[in-house]
Amino acid sequence: MSKRETLLEINNLRAFAEKTGEPRSQLVNSVNFRIDKGEIVALVGESGCGKSVTALSILGLNAASIEYESESEIRFHDENLLQLSDRKLRKLRGNDISMIFQDPMFSLNPLKKIGKQMTEALLQHKAADVRTARQDAEKMIERVGITDPKRQLDNYPYQLSGGMRQRVMIAMALLCKPELLIADEPTTALDVTIQAQILEIMKDLQQELDVSILLITHDLGVVAEMADRVVVMYSGQVVEEADVYALFEQPLHPYTNGLLTSVPTLEGESDERISAIRGTVPSPQELPKGCNFYDRCTRRTDRCKKEEPLLTNHGGRNVACWHPVVEGVKDDERTAIRN
Amino acid sequence: MTGKEMLRRFMRQRAAFISGIFVVLLIVVALFAPWLAPYPPDLPNYDRVMAGPSLAHWLGTDELGRDVLSRLMYGAQAGIQAALIAIIIPLVIGVPLGILSGYLGGVFDEVFMRIVDGILAIPAILLALGITAALGVNLWNAMIAIGIVFTPQFARLARSQTLQIRSEAYVYAAKVSGAGAFWTMGRHIIPNISPPIIVQSSFNMSFAILVEASLSFLGLGAQSPQISWGGMIQQAYSLMYMNPWLILAPGVAIMLTMLAGNIMGDGLRVALDPKLKKV
Amino acid sequence: MFLRFLTKRLLYVIPMLFITTFIVFSFILLIPGDPALAILGENASDENLAQLRAQLGLDQSLLVQYWNWLTSALVGDLGESFFTGESVQEAVFSRMGITFQLVTTAIVIAFVFGTTLAIVSMMKPGSWIDEFARLVSTMGTAIPNFLLAMLLLAVFSLSLGWLPATGFISLFDDPIGFVRSVLLPSIALGAVGMAQITRHMRSALIEVFETDYIRTAFSKGLSVRQTIFHHGIRNAILPVVTTVGILYGNLMGATVVVETIFSIPGIGQLAVDSIMQRDFAMLQGVVLVMVVIIIVINFATDIIYSLLDPRIKYE
Amino acid sequence: SNDERVGATSEVKEHEKVIVAYSTDLNTFDPVFGSAGSDHSLLYPLYDTLVSFDEDLLPQPGLAEEWEYLNDTTLELRLRDGVTFHDGSVMDGEAVAFNLERATSEESYISDLNAVESVEVVNDLTVRLHLQYPDSSIVLALADRAGMMVSQEAIEQNPDQIQRAGVGAGPYELVAWETGEKLTYRKFDDYWNEGEPKAEILEIQVMPNQMTRMNALQTGEIDFATSLPAGEITSLSDEEKFTIVEGSAVPVNMLYLNIASAPLDQKAVRLALQHGIDRAALNEAIHYGQGEGAYQPFPSSYWVYNDELNNLYDPDYARAVLEEADLVGTVVTIAHYPEAYDERVIDILRHQLAEIGIVVNGQAMEIQAGISAYFDEKSVPSFMSRWTGRPDPQMTMTMLYHSTSYYNTGSYSTEEIESLLAEAAGTIDNPERRAEIYDEINRIGLTEEAIFIPLTFQPDIVAMSTDVKGYEPNMLGKPKFQMLYKEP
Amino acid sequence: MNEPLLEISGLKKYYPKKDGLFQGKKSWIKAVDGMDLTIGKGETLGLVGESGCGKSTTGRMIVGLEDPTEGTVSFKGNDLSRVDKRELGKQMQMIFQDPFSSLNPRMKVSDVIAEPLRLHKDGSRAEQQRRVDELLERVGLRSEHGRRYPSEFSGGQRQRIGIARAIALSPSLIVCDEPVSALDVSIQAQVLNLLKDLQKELGVSYLFIAHGIQAVKYISDRIAVMYLGKVVEVASKDELFRNPKHPYTESLLSAVPRPDPKLRGRDRIILKGDLPSPENPPSGCRFHTRCPKVMDVCKQVEPSLQVTRDGTYAACHLVSEAEMKQPQEA
Numbered sequence A: 001m002s003k004r005e006t007l008l009e010i011n012n013l014r015a016f017a018e019k020t021g022e023p024r025s026q027l028v029n030s031v032n033f034r035i036d037k038g039e040i041v042a043l044v045g046e047s048g049c050g051k052s053v054t055a056l057s058i059l060g061l062n063a064a065s066i067e068y069e070s071e072s073e074i075r076f077h078d079e080n081l082l083q084l085s086d087r088k089l090r091k092l093r094g095n096d097i098s099m100i101f102q103d104p105m106f107s108l109n110p111l112k113k114i115g116k117q118m119t120e121a122l123l124q125h126k127a128a129d130v131r132t133a134r135q136d137a138e139k140m141i142e143r144v145g146i147t148d149p150k151r152q153l154d155n156y157p158y159q160l161s162g163g164m165r166q167r168v169m170i171a172m173a174l175l176c177k178p179e180l181l182i183a184d185e186p187t188t189a190l191d192v193t194i195q196a197q198i199l200e201i202m203k204d205l206q207q208e209l210d211v212s213i214l215l216i217t218h219d220l221g222v223v224a225e226m227a228d229r230v231v232v233m234y235s236g237q238v239v240e241e242a243d244v245y246a247l248f249e250q251p252l253h254p255y256t257n258g259l260l261t262s263v264p265t266l267e268g269e270s271d272e273r274i275s276a277i278r279g280t281v282p283s284p285q286e287l288p289k290g291c292n293f294y295d296r297c298t299r300r301t302d303r304c305k306k307e308e309p310l311l312t313n314h315g316g317r318n319v320a321c322w323h324p325v326v327e328g329v330k331d332d333e334r335t336a337i338r339n
Numbered sequence B: 001m002t003g004k005e006m007l008r009r010f011m012r013q014r015a016a017f018i019s020g021i022f023v024v025l026l027i028v029v030a031l032f033a034p035w036l037a038p039y040p041p042d043l044p045n046y047d048r049v050m051a052g053p054s055l056a057h058w059l060g061t062d063e064l065g066r067d068v069l070s071r072l073m074y075g076a077q078a079g080i081q082a083a084l085i086a087i088i089i090p091l092v093i094g095v096p097l098g099i100l101s102g103y104l105g106g107v108f109d110e111v112f113m114r115i116v117d118g119i120l121a122i123p124a125i126l127l128a129l130g131i132t133a134a135l136g137v138n139l140w141n142a143m144i145a146i147g148i149v150f151t152p153q154f155a156r157l158a159r160s161q162t163l164q165i166r167s168e169a170y171v172y173a174a175k176v177s178g179a180g181a182f183w184t185m186g187r188h189i190i191p192n193i194s195p196p197i198i199v200q201s202s203f204n205m206s207f208a209i210l211v212e213a214s215l216s217f218l219g220l221g222a223q224s225p226q227i228s229w230g231g232m233i234q235q236a237y238s239l240m241y242m243n244p245w246l247i248l249a250p251g252v253a254i255m256l257t258m259l260a261g262n263i264m265g266d267g268l269r270v271a272l273d274p275k276l277k278k279v
Numbered sequence C: 001m002f003l004r005f006l007t008k009r010l011l012y013v014i015p016m017l018f019i020t021t022f023i024v025f026s027f028i029l030l031i032p033g034d035p036a037l038a039i040l041g042e043n044a045s046d047e048n049l050a051q052l053r054a055q056l057g058l059d060q061s062l063l064v065q066y067w068n069w070l071t072s073a074l075v076g077d078l079g080e081s082f083f084t085g086e087s088v089q090e091a092v093f094s095r096m097g098i099t100f101q102l103v104t105t106a107i108v109i110a111f112v113f114g115t116t117l118a119i120v121s122m123m124k125p126g127s128w129i130d131e132f133a134r135l136v137s138t139m140g141t142a143i144p145n146f147l148l149a150m151l152l153l154a155v156f157s158l159s160l161g162w163l164p165a166t167g168f169i170s171l172f173d174d175p176i177g178f179v180r181s182v183l184l185p186s187i188a189l190g191a192v193g194m195a196q197i198t199r200h201m202r203s204a205l206i207e208v209f210e211t212d213y214i215r216t217a218f219s220k221g222l223s224v225r226q227t228i229f230h231h232g233i234r235n236a237i238l239p240v241v242t243t244v245g246i247l248y249g250n251l252m253g254a255t256v257v258v259e260t261i262f263s264i265p266g267i268g269q270l271a272v273d274s275i276m277q278r279d280f281a282m283l284q285g286v287v288l289v290m291v292v293i294i295i296v297i298n299f300a301t302d303i304i305y306s307l308l309d310p311r312i313k314y315e
Numbered sequence D: 001s002n003d004e005r006v007g008a009t010s011e012v013k014e015h016e017k018v019i020v021a022y023s024t025d026l027n028t029f030d031p032v033f034g035s036a037g038s039d040h041s042l043l044y045p046l047y048d049t050l051v052s053f054d055e056d057l058l059p060q061p062g063l064a065e066e067w068e069y070l071n072d073t074t075l076e077l078r079l080r081d082g083v084t085f086h087d088g089s090v091m092d093g094e095a096v097a098f099n100l101e102r103a104t105s106e107e108s109y110i111s112d113l114n115a116v117e118s119v120e121v122v123n124d125l126t127v128r129l130h131l132q133y134p135d136s137s138i139v140l141a142l143a144d145r146a147g148m149m150v151s152q153e154a155i156e157q158n159p160d161q162i163q164r165a166g167v168g169a170g171p172y173e174l175v176a177w178e179t180g181e182k183l184t185y186r187k188f189d190d191y192w193n194e195g196e197p198k199a200e201i202l203e204i205q206v207m208p209n210q211m212t213r214m215n216a217l218q219t220g221e222i223d224f225a226t227s228l229p230a231g232e233i234t235s236l237s238d239e240e241k242f243t244i245v246e247g248s249a250v251p252v253n254m255l256y257l258n259i260a261s262a263p264l265d266q267k268a269v270r271l272a273l274q275h276g277i278d279r280a281a282l283n284e285a286i287h288y289g290q291g292e293g294a295y296q297p298f299p300s301s302y303w304v305y306n307d308e309l310n311n312l313y314d315p316d317y318a319r320a321v322l323e324e325a326d327l328v329g330t331v332v333t334i335a336h337y338p339e340a341y342d343e344r345v346i347d348i349l350r351h352q353l354a355e356i357g358i359v360v361n362g363q364a365m366e367i368q369a370g371i372s373a374y375f376d377e378k379s380v381p382s383f384m385s386r387w388t389g390r391p392d393p394q395m396t397m398t399m400l401y402h403s404t405s406y407y408n409t410g411s412y413s414t415e416e417i418e419s420l421l422a423e424a425a426g427t428i429d430n431p432e433r434r435a436e437i438y439d440e441i442n443r444i445g446l447t448e449e450a451i452f453i454p455l456t457f458q459p460d461i462v463a464m465s466t467d468v469k470g471y472e473p474n475m476l477g478k479p480k481f482q483m484l485y486k487e488p
Numbered sequence E: 001m002n003e004p005l006l007e008i009s010g011l012k013k014y015y016p017k018k019d020g021l022f023q024g025k026k027s028w029i030k031a032v033d034g035m036d037l038t039i040g041k042g043e044t045l046g047l048v049g050e051s052g053c054g055k056s057t058t059g060r061m062i063v064g065l066e067d068p069t070e071g072t073v074s075f076k077g078n079d080l081s082r083v084d085k086r087e088l089g090k091q092m093q094m095i096f097q098d099p100f101s102s103l104n105p106r107m108k109v110s111d112v113i114a115e116p117l118r119l120h121k122d123g124s125r126a127e128q129q130r131r132v133d134e135l136l137e138r139v140g141l142r143s144e145h146g147r148r149y150p151s152e153f154s155g156g157q158r159q160r161i162g163i164a165r166a167i168a169l170s171p172s173l174i175v176c177d178e179p180v181s182a183l184d185v186s187i188q189a190q191v192l193n194l195l196k197d198l199q200k201e202l203g204v205s206y207l208f209i210a211h212g213i214q215a216v217k218y219i220s221d222r223i224a225v226m227y228l229g230k231v232v233e234v235a236s237k238d239e240l241f242r243n244p245k246h247p248y249t250e251s252l253l254s255a256v257p258r259p260d261p262k263l264r265g266r267d268r269i270i271l272k273g274d275l276p277s278p279e280n281p282p283s284g285c286r287f288h289t290r291c292p293k294v295m296d297v298c299k300q301v302e303p304s305l306q307v308t309r310d311g312t313y314a315a316c317h318l319v320s321e322a323e324m325k326q327p328q329e330a
Ligand SMILES: Nc1ncnc2c1ncn2[C@@H]1O[C@H](COP(=O)(O)OP(=O)(O)OP(=O)(O)O)[C@@H](O)[C@H]1O
Pocket: A017, A025, A027, A045, A046, A047, A048, A049, A050, A051, A052, A053, A054, A063, A065, A066, A218, A284
């Protein structure tokens, strides 16, 4: 695989929320990964593991109550987005990096016509006049497969179905031709048949516009269909990062492994029991000292309880585990990627 | 969510907690007014008319030389009792009717809600005024009137809450197991609509004190020898030129109580709302 | 479409008017005190009383009285005052005109200041203005309007002499006089409203700011100000529209006290007087007109709401 | 329309317009309907009366320049010449007869002329009243409603119209009546008394609340305010902007007693009330000494006042009477108005009477409810209210003491009192004798029978800005605003 | 399939569209529009279909929460419209989708689970308590959990509590309305295993509603596919996945993303357009607006559910042409 230019690099992202009278909760704890140009990176993990917090921190859109540790870094074109002034960040948003959200039901302002909402970013960044902006918008929503775009632009969101709205969201996000699109569970709220449509459109557009995508999901099927590379998160941490083929071929982290085996497949014999991961995710307020996955892991040892495994290079892939599913690399050969 | 948990969540909100303490203190003062008050509240002393604050009379004396602090304490008694009456009536009449209306639906609901809307269209104070005129002028009647005025509000709240709870999955679960109307209302609806109603009660209790004061100001509330803050303001207003300060004590008392009631209501809302806490 | 929506709403109003007026009618009969006796005073002989009662229609049953009232009310005749003989509709309309101007001014003040305060506090969270907005929204609901009225009166009229202490001048007669005469009472009336509106607008804005579409707006690179003005206000103002509708009713009631203090000959005073005097014909008219106004206001808020929110279709 | 006329008045110069704040509105401008004692001040500017009165409530010429009893039952009135009504019709004997007959008719609410049997028009300027029986109060009754002359033409044209817009022969014409708000009068150009009235426009604003009247005066929105609170007024008295006039008048605050109902059917309870209340202390506490304690229905400056009946307060006696009748602890329910002033009085009474063994149970009722409950339903035994007074003491005495009087709710009197009342009625030309008779009635009625309990005379306080002139207080307590004017 | 436990025939549910006073004609949301199904004893029938196609409505009608507009549900041969609703709880129970709203937040967990027992006065207080402890353990919780409130549990645990409540009276049928959709993958597997174990142990039948096809496949014996208020295909799961008869089933299966990147290049059928509104469904075959194999006849004639040679049922003109065999199952 040819080495591509890195577009975005997240180094040691640590975010926490503190409310008076409540224990500090560590929402994201050591997240490291990068996104290359023209690449689709999937960020997977269970609900609450910090996917959205991570994604929102890229654009500085997290709630004001969420703070970052000082060593956290999100590099984009040689700038640390976490340190960027609000004005500069605003120039970036919607222009270089845009984002679509999980629920198309609520991502559009219900009181504004589609057209108005779509052209907003264009008018903000591209100094376009209203007419050309509208023409651009028409072209774009036609591209995402909406017929009769002229009329649709004059509709209100409630007049559109969920699938249509998500198309509109995608069109809107790509209107300024950004370098990076962050899609936070773009299809979770949709039916499978609609999901297939949307994913197809995303893939087509990604190729056409050569945009990088950070695709957040918890559906491994979607990951397998879409991603070039996969980042697996568990309880605020990246536990594994690998090329999509390699990951599905042989997951290294017991958690990734568990995830893959706990989904019943459509092929194969159907009567076999699925092997579930036991237990539940620890709450962000009371993370264990060692490995966060300790309680649920089948491969755990005492060491896991005491020492936190860091993300380390493991035969060309990164994994944060003392006892990866495939052993063979001695401890001292591991090189810490970051701490 | 347990009661203890709610209490803890309530106490964690500082303003609400302080308000809560204020209300508790007020209740204590009201309950023990006969022991706490330095003077009988209606004992005139023509030698010390409208005196300013002094060691003997912390808040001074009124136009008949009565001790303002003592009157304030007894006024708290009336205020608390009265606010309770104004809440109990809608709780006893409005809430059950609202629950029934919401639960049964259909024609009963239609008719009942039309009547409720009809009453709600009449401005509250005006309605209270009319009812007080009908019942006769005194504090209790004013409070009964306020209670009646609050009744449709509570009925409406109870109804809308019932409608909401009625379609929660756990109610369906109970129905699947064969629960009837009584069971459902008793075990599921009433416990779950209580928090908003408690919150509303907290707001309305302070509102009751305000309405009582308004009625008293118009001469339709407390009458001597009943002592209420509203009545004290009415008296003080008629002496505004001679001694404007007489309005201050009852005025501040009303304001603080309403403030406490409102803040407490907000605090209760946060403390009792299960939605604000997941897992 | 719109017409049908209107007629539907109007048809909904009719039973409500029946119910309300009937409730008022029944209440009135519960009020002790005989207007005939009050009018005749020491001249009350049995014959005189009987004659006057017949003349006032008080000798008939509740339903008959209600029916008579209703049939004349339907053709626009609300009868005559028991005491002064003046036409009820004339009296009520002229008083209502005054109160309406007063209450509307109060609402406008409350709305303009309340929403502005909320918006500014949202733009600068944690700033002094934010703290001030919070203070206003809690304190404002706790200060009784009559107390505020007395305070304003004492300071701005009696001590400083800046504004008149009594009376009302219509906007249409003398706009400057109107402002001077209406300022203190409408502030006294509107303070609670302002607090409520600030509070509701603030929490609505906060709520709106947690929605995905606001995040979407931010993700497009809009500034806080742009987001508030292009996306926040319109969404947040929806619940406030309802609040304003309710406020109209509340303030209409509150005039009962404030008008007394400022000696404004509005509907509130008329209401109190007619209750005290047992002028049932007048009282019935007063309540009817108040209720109609309140219903019309609610109706108007519905329409404003539906204009602001395209989701509400007139179906 | 009204509006246009109101508009026209605004062109009048500032100093030609007098604005008065008054406590109540009236119900009708037709003098024969309506019963409130507070109406007179609003009627006087419009209607001149046949007889007038001076500040001591002694009769003075009015529209009748002089009068004379031809015998005990015939009163002849000689009318002023050249008087016209506002509508231009002539005020003559016919008009007087028409008005007096109207006042004595069935429908009229006026009972002061019950003694009148017929009215005879002798000529244009002479009218005779033929009485069924002698009545010493007739002359001053003609200074009251009964003497207010209304244009016959106006009544005949539209009798209902008079109710809302009176047409009289007084110094002012009515311009507009905005019910409950204000009344606007304009100077009547053809008024018989040249040079009167002096102000072009008289505006009377209705302000029921005494604090509002004070406020409006303070800020200069009005020129003249009536019935101001004692005590409060002292805070205005320092200022040079205001003239304050304090007078005494006949209206008396009192406890009406329904002697037919328990426990007031017990004479001991009534006597205890009568002797157990310290009027001086009461007056001191509520009027700050500015009024007068009342042990009889007449203030000390009135011509029928009895010097000897000046202090009945004797708590020992009161207690003794109660103890003797074994009635210590009796509860007396007193209805009163729900106003700060009344409540204060009740509070003081409660304390004073507790000393002698009577428990006061105050029961607040709004005006109409109180009147109904006490006078009609008779559901409360006692009522604290005000006797608004009448021009002639005979009227007051009859109404308070006679068993057939509406105000004597228990219909209780003694033969002696009633025969004394009849004698006073017949004492037409001997005021001293009348005063003696009243002394006797009051002595029996108050100290022995305690038919009612007089409490205090409220000070009659008015205040005006210093440029207002012409005010003359009168003992009736019903000011004539037509005499007010401003110095340019 | 062994003897039928539940039989549904011609079931319809129309909801009136909330509307004004004088609307000329009332319009209806045809949530369920003519359903026929059977569930055998100890069997799991999966019910799949897109959101809004009427799955939950069907489930609610079965357990008696909703009265059918038309058609019958018969349970063990008895028409349910004639059976006392109260008694039904002993026979049928339901598990709900949302683990948060399906437990009363103000009731202790033990009270939640004991509720069906108390409603049917099943045993003494002490016996009920013992049964609750037993049930808690059975679903993988500890008996002291009973003293806590639902808010103290995670989604998966709550769903277990819901299951314990559902099996408290040992019913013979449980309608599971998307019991795992709201759960994380790792937890889904736990719950599915639990349901499967319980079935083995108790012999209970499930109607398993879901739109996640993987889970349905795992748990079901047979699967019914719904489209816009109607069943379009019923087949044993192996048959369904091996050889889907109805074009809708086919496209549905093909749309499911597979967790294997090596399958990326496979042929997929991507449907066009959205699900039509149940208010006025398309004429003829309801699927014809989106069907990749649409023929002229589909637009006019509504195909009926027919049994095919291999014992599965499908409602499609293509199938009728191929099979020409009449349905036997009602
Ligand atoms: N503003 C906030 N304040 C405090 N905690 C927060 C806040 N936002 C998120 N969290 C917490 O941070 C954790 C991570 O949340 P995040 O939204 O990133 O999860 P996620 O992986 O996106 O989950 P999902 O799949 O449900 O979207 C959760 O425990 C969540 O409760």
